Amino acid sequence: MEGLIFDLKRYAVHDGPGIRLNVFFKGCPLHCLWCHNPEGVAFEPELMLMPNRCARCGDCVRACRYQALSQNGNGQVKADRSRCTLCGDCLQACQREAIEIAGRKMTVEEIATEAEKERVFFEQSGGGVTLTGGEPLAQPAFAEALIDSLKLHGFHVALDTSGYAPAEVFRNLAKKADLVLFDLKIMDETRHKKYTGVSNRIILENFQSLEKLGKPVWVRFPLIPGVNDDENNLEAMASFLCQLRSVEQVNVLPYHKGGLEKIRRLGREGEFAVFEPPSQEKVQSVIDFFARRGFKVKRGG
């Protein structure tokens, strides 16, 4: 069985307990305007151009059979993605890894092999594998097969999800994982729709169902100034979470601009928004807010 994966990251130390391997699923039903992994949004592989690595030699342009690449006056490479077939010839031609295709088919076995390489670190640190993305639940059959396989290998598995998936899918995969990292963004449905493109009703219902499964949850709250850092949202979130005993901790993830460069590489400027990162004081006040309500809170993942 194959899934579409855009990255495997070793020594991941911010996405669950211990030292972890992050498996990034490509494709997400949400379209959050602050997305810091924009290459994980589309469900197809995408061409990424890295001008900082480019020698402007034109090898890629010459290698392309579909005239999808061109150079402007000062040699900078531009892509006409409508012509690109993702054949990969340009990647072969480029000697500086200035072109990449985000997203490749990987089998369960390939990923399990990568995870095996990290076994000594997992075992030492109480770590494991985190399925993240993108949205792992958007490739449910593959995610299920992967979790089954990883569990057979004896690895701890964390599922990092937006919770936006059919209830059966969500429950089935959450049940199999050892830990759910649940990204909770905005409590108000209208605003949720405005900033992420989807309603949060199904997300909240799925969240509540974790209670019955008795699955431990780490809530991950991306703090986006002007979007979800207001009193109302914080209050609503706290009172929603208060009812759930399975919440072990709340992770406050301050917005950062790390995604912007990737958006440019994807040629998807205009599809996302730019925010100002929250101030240290603001982050601390949000941490204090949740702490006062009895949550174990951490800055970062």
Place this chain on the structure above:
Amino acid sequence: MNDRIKKLREQSLRARPSISSERARIVTDSYRSPEVQRASVPVQRALVFKALMEKKAIFIDDGELIVGERGPAHKATPTYPEVCCHSLEDLETLDSRPKTSYTVDEETLRLYHEEIIPFWRGRSMRERIFADMRPEWKEAYEAGIFTEFMEQRAPGHTVLGDKIYRKGLLDIINDIKESVDHLDFFNDPEALDKQEELRAMAICAEALITYARRHAELARKMAEGEKDPVRKKELEKIAAVCEWVPAHAPRDFWEALQYYWFVHVGVTTEFNTWDSFNPGRLDQHLYPFYQKGLEDGSLDREKAAELLQALWVKFNNQPAPPKVGVTAEESGTYTDFALINVGGLRPDGRDGANELSYLILDVIEEMRLLQPSSMVQVSAKNPDSLLLRALKIVRTGFGQPSIFNTDAIVQELVRQGKSVEDARKGGSSGCVEAGAFGAEAYILTGYFNIPKVFEITLNNGVDPRTGKKIGLETGDPRNFQTFDELMQAFEKQMRYFIEVKIRGNNVIEKLYAEYLPAPFLSLFIDDCVLKGKDYHDGGARYNTRYIQGVGLGSITDILASVRYNVYDRKVVSMDELLKALSQNFQGYERLRDRFLNKTPKYGNDDDYADELTRLVFEMYFRLIDGRPTVCGGTYRVNLLPTTVHVYFGRVTGATPDGRLAGEPLSEGISPVQGMDRKGPTAVIKSAGKIDHIRTGGTLLNQKFTPQLLADDEGLVKLKDLIRAYFKLMGHHIQFNVVTADTLRDAQKHPEKYRDLIVRVAGYSDYFIDCARELQDEIIRRTEHQGF
């Protein structure tokens, strides 16, 4: 840190290293005396040592608790003309060079001109060595194939065990008498030599007692004139301490530290030993005195810390002896590699971490001095809390302590033939060298430039930098049909140069044994007294010599590139590759990009590359390990660079891994700078694929940005990373915790960063004191970002 220590520390930081001609003068005068001239060589050395101990200027500074100094002032550094007689040009260079300079005054220049140089020119060990080396050795040395440790510094490379805490020098003198009594003058042809050696040792032992009593007298005199009643009492105590040790075994914490320090001054005055000298397992040795002091009320935590801090200042007052030429290149630092070991195991195998281990770590953190350097030994039996405590210091960006795997060290030493108890009493010293403390001479003989030998293989025995044929004709690589053929040629070339090195080593080993024995050092390393044999002549219980391999990461990437691009993928012919290298990749930029970016690299847990690391390691091991040395020792390998990878890189042309001519090689067993792109776990997996247990030490450098370690959870994950590396039986790992921006700023504004200490190789150094290239390289070393 109290005001006293603060003052002493400041004073030490402010003192500028200078050259003192005092030792050279006393030694030269002494060699001129008829008494010395007619004595046997060991006794000559002992009489010279005696003269030094009797005539050296001594002083006790205001507020000092531990007394005695190698030079006549803080950081006044002696010279050792019998080993290396500096020329006037050398002295001028030392005075004026931009890095690690030493002030040289007019009086020193005059004395050198009129007395020292006329007497020693042509007679120093350095000149003897160069005169005795064969042409092929000289060619290889000049080409930068290897360096020679003993050409201007004496062997050294040992660490004190627990002997001085059990025995005073009077006890050791009794041991000497007993050894003399047991000499078999009828059947042992060496008996007379042994008698002379033992006589020399006894003279040295008495000389150190004299030196201590001079301090006792001075302290007493100062006490008499002291107005401040508190200081007066201290001076009286100092007098009492110096009266008792080193003649007798120490009775308390203070005496134990002072005894050690006298021995340290003695060893570093006798010779300019490599890796100065060092008390080794300080927490183990001092713990009984610490406990006893707490019990009888004569000591508390604060006083113990203060005394340790006073010792730390003493170490910092002694910069490395001045080095010139290639030796300055391979080890360009003021650090003299005294590496305090904390933690580890007790001789019976139990967890050795104690309260004092933590106290010493507090001292390390608070003192933040370049010297002594420090390390933590971590066994599976040691608690995580010890490692975490150490990492909290690492996090401050100070480059210390480095982290060692006790369980690997013990296995390494046992494999070499040490008893398990001796192995557990051991540790690591210098950069990362494993040794049985108190019982082993483990002498580094020089660095070996593995990538350079490959370069010469590619050029059929010719060094392309000079056009000279200095190696074997192993065949034109254009005619090799397979990668294996190339590897066979490489191995032949390696064997040739290693044998050139070893043949030279044998001569040098013999020269020291015959002409420059070390009877004072021999008092303290078992079983020199028992055997009546000098430390330089196989007197130690265990005798080991190392050739330190350099550039494991570079050679891996070089071989991976040749195998991948020439033989497997056939993207470039050998002919074209050789052309590209000879052009330093000019006109071959795309090819170089391919080598840099699209070729397997060591440090990424990629078996294609890592298999070649293993291949080279096994070759290096096979060619060296187990060979006998001339004075009864055995050759072993280790993998560490100090700063030589910069020099070795400078003499090596462009290499098939995409490295340009003159750029530094990789250091230790770390990946080529910036080529590890899969994070620290992949580096550790790659480094874990060689068999550290068959080495006497490997060095792995990792750089972390402070952000990654900001919270305790980050620290715990780092701890687990280290524990995992040690499960894979890695020997050592060390961390630079700084941002590249900080370092760049330090280059621009060195004045603002006088205190910035970074981990260079097996030691830390002031960043601003590092050569520019080395600074650049430290900046380039991959930063592992949190995300």
